[in-house]
Amino acid sequence: VSLREGLLRARAGEADHPAAVAVFSLLAKEHGTPLYVYDAETIREQARALTAAFVPRFPRLKLRYALKANTNVHIVRLLLAEGLSPEVVSEGEIRAALLAGARGADVLFTSSSKSPSEIDFALRHDVLLNVDNLDELAQASAAATRLGTTARVSFRINPGVDPDTLHQINTGIAESKFGVHLDGGIARAAYETATRLPGLSVTGIHCHLGSQITETAGYEETARKMLAFVRELKEELGLRLSFVDLGGGLGIPFRDGESVMSPERLADALKPIWEEEVARLGYEPELWIEPGRFLVAQSGLMVARVNSVKTTPVKTFVNVDAGFNTLLRPAMYGAEHRVRVVGKSTPPMVLDVAGDVCETGDILAADRSLPRPEAGDLVAFLDAGAYGFAMASEYNARPLPAEVLVDGDTARVIRRRGTFEELHRSEPAGATGR
Amino acid sequence: VSLREGLLRARAGEADHPAAVAVFSLLAKEHGTPLYVYDAETIREQARALTAAFVPRFPRLKLRYALKANTNVHIVRLLLAEGLSPEVVSEGEIRAALLAGARGADVLFTSSSKSPSEIDFALRHDVLLNVDNLDELAQASAAATRLGTTARVSFRINPGVDPDTLHQINTGIAESKFGVHLDGGIARAAYETATRLPGLSVTGIHCHLGSQITETAGYEETARKMLAFVRELKEELGLRLSFVDLGGGLGIPFRDGESVMSPERLADALKPIWEEEVARLGYEPELWIEPGRFLVAQSGLMVARVNSVKTTPVKTFVNVDAGFNTLLRPAMYGAEHRVRVVGKSTPPMVLDVAGDVCETGDILAADRSLPRPEAGDLVAFLDAGAYGFAMASEYNARPLPAEVLVDGDTARVIRRRGTFEELHRSEPAGATGR
Numbered sequence: 036v037s038l039r040e041g042l043l044r045a046r047a048g049e050a051d052h053p054a055a056v057a058v059f060s061l062l063a064k065e066h067g068t069p070l071y072v073y074d075a076e077t078i079r080e081q082a083r084a085l086t087a088a089f090v091p092r093f094p095r096l097k098l099r100y101a102l103k104a105n106t107n108v109h110i111v112r113l114l115l116a117e118g119l120s121p122e123v124v125s126e127g128e129i130r131a132a133l134l135a136g137a138r139g140a141d142v143l144f145t146s147s148s149k150s151p152s153e154i155d156f157a158l159r160h161d162v163l164l165n166v167d168n169l170d171e172l173a174q175a176s177a178a179a180t181r182l183g184t185t186a187r188v189s190f191r192i193n194p195g196v197d198p199d200t201l202h203q204i205n206t207g208i209a210e211s212k213f214g215v216h217l218d219g220g221i222a223r224a225a226y227e228t229a230t231r232l233p234g235l236s237v238t239g240i241h242c243h244l245g246s247q248i249t250e251t252a253g254y255e256e257t258a259r260k261m262l263a264f265v266r267e268l269k270e271e272l273g274l275r276l277s278f279v280d281l282g283g284g285l286g287i288p289f290r291d292g293e294s295v296m297s298p299e300r301l302a303d304a305l306k307p308i309w310e311e312e313v314a315r316l317g318y319e320p321e322l323w324i325e326p327g328r329f330l331v332a333q334s335g336l337m338v339a340r341v342n343s344v345k346t347t348p349v350k351t352f353v354n355v356d357a358g359f360n361t362l363l364r365p366a367m368y369g370a371e372h373r374v375r376v377v378g379k380s381t382p383p384m385v386l387d388v389a390g391d392v393c394e395t396g397d398i399l400a401a402d403r404s405l406p407r408p409e410a411g412d413l414v415a416f417l418d419a420g421a422y423g424f425a426m427a428s429e430y431n432a433r434p435l436p437a438e439v440l441v442d443g444d445t446a447r448v449i450r451r452r453g454t455f456e457e458l459h460r461s462e463p464a465g466a467t468g469r
Numbered sequence: 470v471s472l473r474e475g476l477l478r479a480r481a482g483e484a485d486h487p488a489a490v491a492v493f494s495l496l497a498k499e500h501g502t503p504l505y506v507y508d509a510e511t512i513r514e515q516a517r518a519l520t521a522a523f524v525p526r527f528p529r530l531k532l533r534y535a536l537k538a539n540t541n542v543h544i545v546r547l548l549l550a551e552g553l554s555p556e557v558v559s560e561g562e563i564r565a566a567l568l569a570g571a572r573g574a575d576v577l578f579t580s581s582s583k584s585p586s587e588i589d590f591a592l593r594h595d596v597l598l599n600v601d602n603l604d605e606l607a608q609a610s611a612a613a614t615r616l617g618t619t620a621r622v623s624f625r626i627n628p629g630v631d632p633d634t635l636h637q638i639n640t641g642i643a644e645s646k647f648g649v650h651l652d653g654g655i656a657r658a659a660y661e662t663a664t665r666l667p668g669l670s671v672t673g674i675h676c677h678l679g680s681q682i683t684e685t686a687g688y689e690e691t692a693r694k695m696l697a698f699v700r701e702l703k704e705e706l707g708l709r710l711s712f713v714d715l716g717g718g719l720g721i722p723f724r725d726g727e728s729v730m731s732p733e734r735l736a737d738a739l740k741p742i743w744e745e746e747v748a749r750l751g752y753e754p755e756l757w758i759e760p761g762r763f764l765v766a767q768s769g770l771m772v773a774r775v776n777s778v779k780t781t782p783v784k785t786f787v788n789v790d791a792g793f794n795t796l797l798r799p800a801m802y803g804a805e806h807r808v809r810v811v812g813k814s815t816p817p818m819v820l821d822v823a824g825d826v827c828e829t830g831d832i833l834a835a836d837r838s839l840p841r842p843e844a845g846d847l848v849a850f851l852d853a854g855a856y857g858f859a860m861a862s863e864y865n866a867r868p869l870p871a872e873v874l875v876d877g878d879t880a881r882v883i884r885r886r887g888t889f890e891e892l893h894r895s896e897p898a899g900a901t902g903r
Contacts, residue, residue: 102866103827103864103865103866106866106892107896108893108896109896123866124826124827124865124866125825125865125866125867126866126889127863127865127866127867127868127889127892128865128866130866130889130892131866131892131893134893145827146825146827147786147788147823147825147827148776148777148788148789148790148792148823148824148825149776149777149825150774150776150790150825151776167777167779167788168777168779168786168788169779170777170778170779170844171776171777174777174844193781208829209781209782209783210783210784211829212784212786212788212821212823212829212831212832213829215781216781216782218782219782221781221782245829340584342582342583342584342585342605343582343583343601343602343604343605343608344604345601345602345603345604347627347643347649347650347655348643348650348652348653348655349643349644350644350646352581352602352646354581354582354601354602354646355582356582356584358582363862366801367800367801387646389581389582389646390582391559391580391581391582391583391584392558393537393558393579393580393581395642395645395646395647395679397646398646410604410608425864425865426862426864427862428797428860428861428862429561430537430859430860431537431558431559431561431562431859432536432537432540432557432558432559432560432561432562432564432565433559433561434561435895437895447897448897449896449897450895450896451895451897452895453895455560455561455564457894458540458561458564458565459542459565459568460891461869461871461884461885461886461887462541462542462543462883462884463881463882463883463885
């Protein structure tokens, strides 16, 4: 029995299957809890589903992985091996991409707030700067001139499109902090300025609608708007762009039986629009797509152990040894990660899985129909591969969890568990001694 | 000019005063941004205000500091020096308290979800276990028996009182995950069980209404309920408790000119109730109070530097080099920290201060009337001493900020800035090399 089979059984709702019980017991015993477990093959499958959908339909194409979903170098390396390029949001992520083996010139750096040292670091490594605003553009020009280099730049465009997702991750609407507005000639003026400033080479255009998008309509509207604008740039400024980045945001199903937009469906929807607009444009830029969650979310489970169970007059609480310090999404966004109770097949009852953070809001899963576990049992939270460990903290003085990568029948620690000593690692030693 | 004066000027709304400009420029230059800066004397003043309010009114008293607000050992040590005892929520916080010089026997450990190893660690260090539920009680009894020791225990009681604060931090209401319910004889049955199990010594009772409470009514109602229940325990079970912990939750003013419940007002409100109920009870337990935020929030500022400023058709965004990875409260709770723009006295305009995290929800301060800064300027977020650094993460691959403690005219690094190397510190070295 491969380790992978146990993980897939749990995902499929068979967490009481002997293969699942054996695998979770083994991993928890060897690596402790709370624990992030990723299945390498699921990451590869997702990357290949993306590739299979887009490569045959778009001859000029670059697919990127948005590192912010999961910045572990081992995960990044898996995705580079599948032919994806890095999309990053900070100097730290540029460094993670380089550590994973990427070339700087293959990295796209998008952020609404780049510091001077981040701009310098990016330029020194020939990273493509996806510029957010005119203030930053002037800084990039000055930095490139000072460094005696040419900054390859694109603009992040705010297309004013609402893809109908959660407000907090809805990045393409007019009131968002991101990018230059397409409307009112603002984006056009930005490109005009970029062509006049020294040290800059204008190479492309970028937008990103948001996260966890499950319908194609927003992408279709955006593709039309972006390509029409690219034509305007050609006709009025004589600009020829080498790429059009339509962003990421491809959603995943978070519920059993749910079906969401596949990459195939998105590629199908975009293809006629792309071909029609490219014909009008008179040249074909590369199409860039840059998912994060889609590639890694489903590969990951967060495994916790039950500390205690109690029934109050209002609810039954399953108290586990993880909390919003380990998995922030339920407390921060109201995200509903499916929970599997390992090795229990008793009839389900309505339970709250409560985290160990000392806040009322630290409920990892509310009002779920689950077999009632008992102290010592393991529970797994599905779809925790994206924005799981990446958002973890040491709040309540809890060391960071470990991360394990399962590949077929091997399991490899890709981040060892944090230690209590590390919590004070940066406090001056003299002062923390007795 | 003392460093402290600069901090106090900024707090008072005079961030354009030369003393403020000098101090922030110096600290940012020496320690970089984003930076947490704490004023030691403000922490002492808050501790002394609490002491001055309670000590004269309650002859039998213990005041505690809830470490979760700020777990830096240097801050904990400051509060121990003021005579406060530690209240903790995890093994990591017990360790921080011990590192700061506390005795284990002086530590109170409250958590709704204690792991077996946390219970063991607490018992080995003679820490008082504030028990959440009967499942945990049985585990504590078994662990004490196994270790050949006696576990001093209290129960966290859910008093069913709504102190009228934000739901996420409203811990004393009936649907909360915390404690045993007072109603329906549940708490009484729990005490009865505790007296029968081996290895336990029942020492007190605890409750906690929530955080950021600004009125006395909830405390008054709770004190009456708790003391009436203590009388019931005496009369029906013959129990004599050594303490009654009414929790923390004392709020602070988050707006200029706002006035909230002072410790003096709370002590005044509690005194007649306490005296009346103690007289009925026939003996006087110690009163315990355990604030966190009240003691440290106002001492702290989070200082960030402006990366860029942009005006869109909808808003003006001030993009800074901190985000919800640095200060989570605005994005997570909608908290409104006052912002001071250092060294600017231009007429205010309406601005959004946007964080550098790649999410639409990362707005540190929305629709604030502030002088418009420019790239390179410093901004300070007030009242960031509690639940600021404690909740920080490395999300978006950004190293943790540094912490500096100002004491009069000296500034001491109490946590050095995180490094890019640390982001990968726990990833196996062989695999992260090229």
